[in-house]
Amino acid sequence: MRLRVINIAVLICILVFGANVKTIAQSLDISSGGQPTITGALNGSVSGSADVTQNLVVNINFGEVSPANPNSIIKVVVPIAIRSRQPYKVTVTTSGSINPAAQAIQLSDIGYGNNNMRVLGYKARICSGSSHVFNAPFNNDPATTATINSSGRVAYQSTIANTTNSTVILSGPDLTQGTNSDRSTNDGWVFDAIFVVTPQFFAAGSTSATLIFTISPGPNVPC
Numbered sequence: 001m002r003l004r005v006i007n008i009a010v011l012i013c014i015l016v017f018g019a020n021v022k023t024i025a026q027s028l029d030i031s032s033g034g035q036p037t038i039t040g041a042l043n044g045s046v047s048g049s050a051d052v053t054q055n056l057v058v059n060i061n062f063g064e065v066s067p068a069n070p071n072s073i074i075k076v077v078v079p080i081a082i083r084s085r086q087p088y089k090v091t092v093t094t095s096g097s098i099n100p101a102a103q104a105i106q107l108s109d110i111g112y113g114n115n116n117m118r119v120l121g122y123k124a125r126i127c128s129g130s131s132h133v134f135n136a137p138f139n140n141d142p143a144t145t146a147t148i149n150s151s152g153r154v155a156y157q158s159t160i161a162n163t164t165n166s167t168v169i170l171s172g173p174d175l176t177q178g179t180n181s182d183r184s185t186n187d188g189w190v191f192d193a194i195f196v197v198t199p200q201f202f203a204a205g206s207t208s209a210t211l212i213f214t215i216s217p218g219p220n221v222p223c
Contacts, residue, residue, distance in 0.1 A: 027086055030215045031183060032056050033079030033120070033190035040071035052081045052120065052190075053183045056213060062197050065105060069199040075143050076195040081120055082175055082215055083188035089171040089218030092163040096209035103203035107164075110209075111142025111156030111196040114169055121186020125177045127223035132172030132189065137162065142196045154198040160209055173221040 035050035036058050044063025048056075062074050082090060098106060114134050119126065137158040145157035163169075176187050193213075 027084060028088055028215045028217070029083040029183060029188070030056055030090070030213055031081045031083075032058075033081035033192075036060075036076060036078040038074070038076045040069075040074040042069040042071070044074060046076050046078075048078065052185050056080060060195065062110075065197050065199050065202065067199055067201060071199065073143055073146070074197045074199065078193040078195070079190050080193055080213060081188050081190050082170075083183070084175040084215065085179070087171070087173050087218045087221040088175065088215055089168050091166045091168050091214050091216070093166045093212045093214070094160055094163045094209055097207065099203075099205040099207050101203045101205060104205040105197075105202045105207050107161040107207065107209060108159045109154070109197065109202070110160045111146065111158070111194075111198075112138065112160045112163065113140040113142045113145070113156075113158050113194050114138050114191055115141055115194065116190075116192040118190055120188045120190050121184070123177045123184060123187035124189055125174045125223065127173040130173045130221050130223060132170065132175075132191075134170050134191075135168055138169045141194050143194065146196070146198055154200055156196070160195075160211070163211065166214075171218040171221070173223040 032049045032052055032054045034052060036046045036048045038044055038046040041062060042064040045061045046058065048058035058078050060076050065074065117132050140157045142156040142158065146154050149155040170191065175189050
């Protein structure tokens with residue numbers, strides 16, 4: 001007897017990242033942090049600007065997420081640039097069209113985490129005695145935290161389902177030196193937002209989501 005794997009699930013997940021900003025940065029700003037990447041996808045794609053002076057708009061199509069995809073995991077890394085001349089926080093809010101079938105892919109099947117905070121050039125402000133903190137449970141790479149739950153489904157330390165209500169993911173002290181209000185290629189910090197899906201048997205259907213990343217005044221963290 002031969003086992004045949006039948007293509008039963010395809011996910012087209014569109015994640016749009018943005019903020020209500022112009023190409024001129026004010027005291028708080030968020031933008032593209034560089035070219036997003038995708039690995040392990042079958043017929044998937046990711047699009048977004050590599051220019052760190054452009055607004056943050058990224059579209060992700062995870063492609064085939066059934067066992068017809070022979071890869072163990074699909075991983076998307078989205079660099080996000082942030083700038084501020086005061087303490088800040090970054091929040092994420094999610095909305096979308098979720099498949100009502102419990103066995104179809106859900107937002108809880110899409111791992112989401114953050115890491116790799118790094119300076120964006122010599123005009124970034126580096127504060128001694130204080131740091132930029134990723135809030136739990138999002139301080140992880142979901143590709144390395146995947147486990148199998150009691151129902152046999154792949155689970156992650158944090159997922160998109162954890163970001164439905166303006167969730168704070170990151171906060172810290174000033175990010176930018178000087179007073180120039182123009183967005184520059186060297187005047188802030190960058191972190192990676194990471195999204196993963198593990199190919200497995202899902203009920204047929206699709207799920208889409210829109211994530212809005214916003215930077216705003218945060219807790220008083222001295223620099």
